[in-house]
Amino acid sequence: MSLLEKARTAASKPPAAAREPRVTDEHGRHVRVWELTLRYLLLLAVLALTVGPFLWQLSTSLKGPTEDIFSSPPKFLPGEPTLHNYERVADTIPVWDYALNSLKVATANVVTNCVGAALAGYALARLRYRGRRAATLAFILAMLVPVEGIIIAQFTTMRELGLNNTLVGVVLPGSISALNVLLMRNAFLNLPYEIEEAAYVDGANVWQRFLRIALPSVKGTVAVVAIFAFMGAWDDFLWPLIVLSDPSKFTLTIGLNYLHGTFANDERLVAAGTIIAVAPLIALFACLQRYFFRGVGEGAVKG
């Protein structure tokens, strides 16, 4: 709901900005008022397009049991907003247990991806050894494999490792994704060579160069990888469904699917469920976005 408030405060901004013509950008340069107004108008248009659909879903989830949600034309705001549907979701399924499992899986996925992809990316970008090209190609090929076709083979492998029906089994296949490795490789490739050259002359070994020089310079990309990894794990449906059998280990996406079934078909509940699935991610992102976007900017070494 803080999002709603934010949207409203943001919506009230352009006139305020117009009244105050001395607006400057981050470098202290003047920004023309008409240009600023145009910018805000465009921003608001895109905002309506990107966030509007979620607000519509939020509105549906707040509509009470007596309200006709299929009325046409549609009502944008709930007549009597109620959190009743959220209570019912929590009564129907153990939302908190599922959310905790999702959190575990997503956190593990972030750690493994950041560490593994950074290491492998560095090896592909910076280190000289026989077979480097082949290793790079292996990662590119892995990125191209259509996952939908290999899911049963993955499950069989997991079972042979004895890791089916464990959260470890959920994390492992995506724990170091080829795409993230390649993103890290590109980030390292974009670093100027000279910085590391200097460290090398100072006698730093490969681990020291990686940890002290290369890694801090690609913080932005690491942040991107972290967010991708968290989302990927949080949102995945088919793989956790197949690898897990025990409902006490289910992640939130699977758990919420209980709401969508034969005996519990209520649009309001489904809407409340989708909001529950999305809200933590939005909240997390809202908290981290400062760091995230700063990181993205810093990630690139300014020439």
Add this chain to the structure above:
Amino acid sequence: MPVSRRALAAAFAVCVVLPLSACGSGGGDGAATDASGKVEGDITFQTWNLRANFKDYFEGLIADFEKKYPGTDVKWIDQPAEGYADKISADAAGGTLPDVVNVSPDLVAPLAKAGLALDLDKAASRYEKEYLPGAWASHRIPGMTGTYAFPWYLNTGPLFYNKTLFKEAGLDAEQPPKTYDEVFDAALRMAEKTDGEVATLANVPTIEDFGRYGVQLMNKEGDAFTFNDAKGVELFTKYKELYDAKALDPQALTATPESSGKKFLTGAVAMNPGSALDLGNFKKQAPNLYKNIGITDQITSTGHVNMYVMGVMVNAQTKRTPAAVAFAHYVTDAAHQMSFAQQVAIFPSTAGSLDDPYFTKEDGTDETRVRVAAAKSLKNAVNYTPVLFSEQMKTELRNEVAKALQGKESPKEALDNAVEACNRLLQQQG
């Protein structure tokens, strides 16, 4: 291309390092099909999306079973609605199928063929007489001997219609259509009166529609489909006519049961098949519609309505055959089916249960009226969908039907193609 050769070499290099290749799938020691031993040990029971609403019921049932048979321990796992077939496939292929599994007939067939479903005619034939003959038979598979699951709950339902829309189109809202011809006539009237704005039907014909119309779906041997006969073409030609007149919703080609249900709720479609479950749904989601809802019997030309059957299967590879069979029977016996039926609007498949006053006495509410009518029709209902009709076949039929409705081929050609494709798939399923 030196690049691609190196790439391949790399791929293989990675794979060779892996210590996986030599692992066989364990536990192929062939479990006993004999269910007469002592009922004991740990078993796992998997249901299909029942936890959310019936947690207490199943926990109570399991506790009672464990009390009745000391030394047993039943672990209950429930899977969500979506992806159930994928989940079972992975478990079946990986050898991790639970001991007792909630299945539908089309899931049983491939499992039985792969030797994963226990033949109850061998292991538990003494229980056969406890169930309705039609329900027991729904887990038999053409071309195989044996019965591969206990019948569990049944469902069927009436046809709902929107009285307001009927009145607006000048149709008698108190005299709903009773035969196929009457439905078709009403649909055409409705489309004409509303200028194609309101359709009467929302779904293209499925295999059970052909069955209900009296089409012979498969040959006697059960090794070939025959729904392209004259009767099938007759029904389908009628549907084509409705589609052209917009009496069959133009969006029917992409409709799902959920989407057509929604259309009925929003008043875009005048009729929709449903079950007793839907009444509560209407009340909650579209109170305005609920006031004007009409209820009439399912249309059938054969005298038998269609029913859906759920079953409980025993894994043929279970290490605890006696306990698994005993539990599967316990879940589906008359007493437990009866108490389950009182929790939710489904119907027991056990003999005599439908004569219970709960299913015969009306108290004036719509709920009981629907329940009593459905229970009555279930006594000779048929599960028209052939157990061998796989998901892939459903898709073939659906796509051919759509082509004909779009006018890309004639109804006859479409059904011929569908039958040919389904027969090919049937062969390939082995």
Add this chain to the structure above:
Amino acid sequence: MRRQLPTSPWLFAAPGMLIIGVFILYPFVSTLVNAFTDRRTLIPGEFVGLANFRELVQDDMFWIGLRNSTLYVLGVVPALVILPLLLALLVQKNIPGITFFRSAFYTPVVASIVVVGLIWVWLLDERGLVNALLEAIGVGRVGFLSDQWLLLLSAMAVTVWKGLGYYMIIYLAALANVPRELHEAAAVDGAGAIRRFRTVTVPAVRSTMVLVGALSSVAAFKVFSEVYLMAGPTGGPAGEDTTLVMLVQRTGTGLTGRVGYASAISVVVFVVTVALMLLVLRADRREES
């Protein structure tokens, strides 16, 4: 740089190689093998040579799938290369409230595709919000979810909608690299916004555009969820919206899945994505020289 232990590169790469090898490449090699068998989900197959591929070229659905996946690349990739760049330029400048806008634009990326599918199906429904608005301005209702081409187009729009924020981030990182002086010099020369975009921004982020082009074309060719959720599991009217990966899923999964045949389609998908990747990279190299 000689001061490194001979084993250290492999130590760095090992965790990644191991995971990729065990869980992606090894299952994929078994898929390659399966493509030459008639294996089904529960029945081990026998070697059938090229029979699956011969069946493939005669399968109408395969050609429909190939057509749709190709159209998807053509429709989605240009939009995903250009629009997120424009969006990145729009949110690049630090004006008040910009961090809010940046995060808000990222929300579609954060939401799972299943949620996104549910939301858009409801929005684009015949009586949904979008059609209500269209009717209000006199356009009339549009069958976004019933017409074969509109369905494909709607799915593409959702892919673009969900991808905007994702690629915006990648562009933002790249834009931070573009020296301001270049822009200023061009501005002093009297170059308008559009010319500055063409002569300064685009060349500076060209390698990123190639990266985005490559990533989005691979993802677009392998499209599954958007079309599956909007057109349904059977792929729209008469299956005309089926994509190749949907066909893999439909033929190969479930208890009656034809794993061998589906694997053959997977192999085709793989070969085409490799070709796409090479094409993008070659185009890049040619332009560079």
